[in-house]
Amino acid sequence: MEDHEILAKFQHPASRNLAFNQLVRKYQSKVYWHVRKMVVDHDDADDLTQDVFVKVWKHLENFRQDAQLFTWIYRIATNECLSFLSSKRRKFLLPLNDVGAELAAKIEADPAVAGDEVELKLQRAILRLPDKQRLVFNLRYYDEMPYEQMAEVTGTSVGALKASYHHAVKKVEEYVTQHSLE
Amino acid sequence: MxxxxxxxxxxxxxxxxLSEPPAGYFDQLPxxxxxxxxRAEQPAITSWSWLLQLPASLRTGLATMLVMGGFAASFWWSNPAHSATTASLDSVPQTQLVNYLLNSGARVESTDLAVLAAAHPELPGTFLHASDEELTDALDAQPADESVYF
Structure with a gap:
């Protein structure tokens, strides 16, 4: 079902639930993996994905169609992730690197990464990036999202996003190179 | 290097x-x-919104009357003198009650008759139309309970 059909059906109380169910089915995988890349842990990603869709439900009536529906949902998901990581840091009084280290420990314990040393180093490097820079890196490197769309999701200018991604790539390459020497 | x-x-x-989510995760997530x-707010079956239009003092008065009325009704109906069951039995003539007991197959024990005679001494005379001597002879002619079981 196309986005405009979902939105039209959502406006009618009789077809609202059906339309929203279609919306969740259409975007659940993309939202889940977007969140999972940021928080790594499946249970956290599961909670946050549900939170994202509950927020989408609450605000969809006021959604202005001058933006793409998917971009708007991505933006909600991004804000949820950043709030989650920020509150986690505040709650446990953790410095930036400790959260990165915790996420790295989770990824190292994941059987899917076992045995791939370069991939493991790459993941460690990515998880050491500040949250917002990691978000930019994920959107560009993994999702291959155009900078214009990234600007809508993050509320940042295209120029700032390009610079941020460039710095993120440099940091990642330096980390992997440095740790390959060990 | x-x-x-x-x-x-x-x-x-x-x-x-990263490991995949558990099997069937995306089937259950929606x-x-x-x-x-x-949930959307359901419309109330009975609209009480008119109560909100009343002045606060009137609403308090109505609530007080409702509570007092509830107490009065519960006292009225809990008083045995006003029991519906007793009132309806009182209106049935005694002749009909006795005939009902004799003919309906209800089991009436000797002890029931003894208690009844003690409470209402005039009853045997009214329904049996027999003198004391006749009743005594009739009872003496009945076998004692003990002899039934020997």
Missing amino acids: NKPFKLDEHPRRPRPL TRVMARLP
């Missing part, structure tokens, strides 16, 4: 190497999300 790592030369994956949605 090792060759510097270049991200462009590394095979690009659609996402980091149901779980739908269960968490706030």
Whole structure:
């Protein structure tokens, strides 16, 4: 079902639930993996994905169609992730690197990464990036999202996003190179 | 010295190497999300909104009357003198009651008759139309309970 059909059906109380169910089915995988890349842990990603869709439900009536529906949902998901990581840091009084280290420990314990040393180093490097820079890196490197769309999701200018991604790539390459020497 | 790592030369994956979510996760997720949605407010079956239009003092008065009325009704109906069962039995003539007991197959024990005669001494005379001597002779002629079981 196309986005405009979902939105039209959502406006009618009789077809609202059906339309929203279609919306969740259409975007659940993309939202889940977007969140999972940021928080790594499946249970956290599961909670946050549900939170994202509950927020989408609450605000969809006021959604202005001058933006793409998917971009708007991505933006909600991004804000949820950043709030989650920020509150986690505040709650446990953790410095930036400790959260990165915790996420790295989770990824190292994941059987899917076992045995791939370069991939493991790459993941460690990515998880050491500040949250917002990691978000930019994920959107560009993994999702291959155009900078214009990234600007809508993050509320940042295209120029700032390009610079941020460039710095993120440099940091990642330096980390992997440095740790390959060990 | 090792060759510097270049991200462009590394095979690009659609996402980091992370384990897949549990089997069937995406089949169940929509149901779980739908269960968490706030329910739309249901319209009230009976509209009490007119109460809100009344002055506060009147609303208090109505509430007091309702509570007092509830107490009065519960006292009225809990008083045995006003029991519906007793009132309806009182209106039935005694002749009909005795005939009912004799003919309906209800089991009436000797002890019931003894208690009844003690409470209402005039009853045997009214219904049996027999003198004391006749009743005594009739009872003496009945076998004693003990002899039935020997």
